[in-house]
Amino acid sequence: MKSIKTVITVAVLMTNLISCGQQSDTEKNQIKQSFVAHTPTSHHEVALEVLNASKNWIMNFNSGNAAACIKGYDTKAIMRAMPFGIKKGVSEISGFWKPFISSGATNLIYTNVSIEVVNKTTAFLSANWSMNLGKGIIYQEKWERINGKWLLTYDDFEVLEKFETPIKNDTNPVANHIILEEVIQASIKWTNSFNSGDNKACGNGYAKNAFMNAVPFTSIQGKEVIEDFWTKLINDGTKNLTYHNPTFKVKTDKSATLSSQWSMNIGEGKIYQEKWEQINGKWLLTYDEFQVLKQY
Known part of the structure; x- marks a missing residue:
């Protein structure tokens, strides 16, 4: 029952995110997505x-x-x-x-x-x-x-x-270089999955007990609930996730972090931390904290 309530809460919050970003056709035509001078994973x-x-x-x-x-x-x-x-x-x-x-x-x-x-x-x-x-x-x-x-x-x-x-x-x-290369490739794969509308692949990019803090909308834990979050966004037409000015840091031989500015067709913000960990030979997100700073 708790899981069902969480899913409902996330759905309501994400509906608010989309509706808050809705504007008149004239206003939409005046607003352009930031960071689109380069491709989503160019950096x-x-x-x-x-x-x-x-x-x-x-x-x-x-x-x-x-x-x-x-x-x-x-x-x-x-x-x-x-x-x-x-x-x-x-x-x-x-x-x-x-x-x-x-x-x-x-x-x-x-x-x-x-x-x-x-x-x-x-x-x-x-x-x-x-x-x-x-x-x-x-x-x-x-x-x-x-x-x-x-x-x-x-x-x-x-x-x-x-x-x-x-x-x-x-x-x-160059072991640290290799770690960063693998994490960057995993991040590219996740971004491409989101932009192609593959919600299942987005969910699979998280560890089973991953935690996501999406400021100011919700804090949720668990791979399935996080997948529902992204599914709602994708189904509402959100796309063109673009990373800008990212920083990749090695923490241990099995963990690294990513921070970056980001934009989508509905808004932009800051990724404070994506924590990537190697679990059973696969790089997965175990923590993801980002904030929406501007809605289009």
Whole structure:
């Protein structure tokens, strides 16, 4: 009985959402959906491209290919390498990396990776890093697409500890990158399912006991009730869900979060957190909190 009441409550609330967004034909013609200058998952795809460029840079470093690492920077790039100083332009950056790699630096590993997509040509990556000689933090890698290629235009990192003797770490250097790639692909699949009207697939994107907080309308728990929520929206004609300026962050080896601005044909808002967890080999939403900030 409690489940039936919850479903009824959700249906009433979602009817209110749709009706609140209804306006005259004249008003509708004056309002345009935000963020439609790009496709619904365009920024997801940018994140995937930058993650791939970052993986290639790391693998080149670990294989001792200094020349390829240098080619990963724009000619006018700036690198802030603390405590060593600021390097301006590819010549100074080359003068840092070439002797450093030649000295035996290797085994570079990124952890706690986070990537924010600004637009179709810009993204920011941050992470913790370690290698055989020490460890530290990457405050910001600014990646920009220039002439069709993703390049570093700003690189800000710091050495927090130098090891007295080299230490080997058998961790996959790009394991965090792979986690984010899988979560981004799962998010793309969910978004495409919603936009194609596949309510069942939307429901299947949640864990059995997932919790969803849809501000200001409802807080619900359970895969079936959450599916009913999305089914109501889809049946009422809601579509064209678009993510804008998303940030993807690794939390553990089996969890990651996503935050983003969003828009649909009926309104727009903010996703404060999608928590994705790997359960029985599948990435599922276990927590989903978003808010409607504007109704069309």
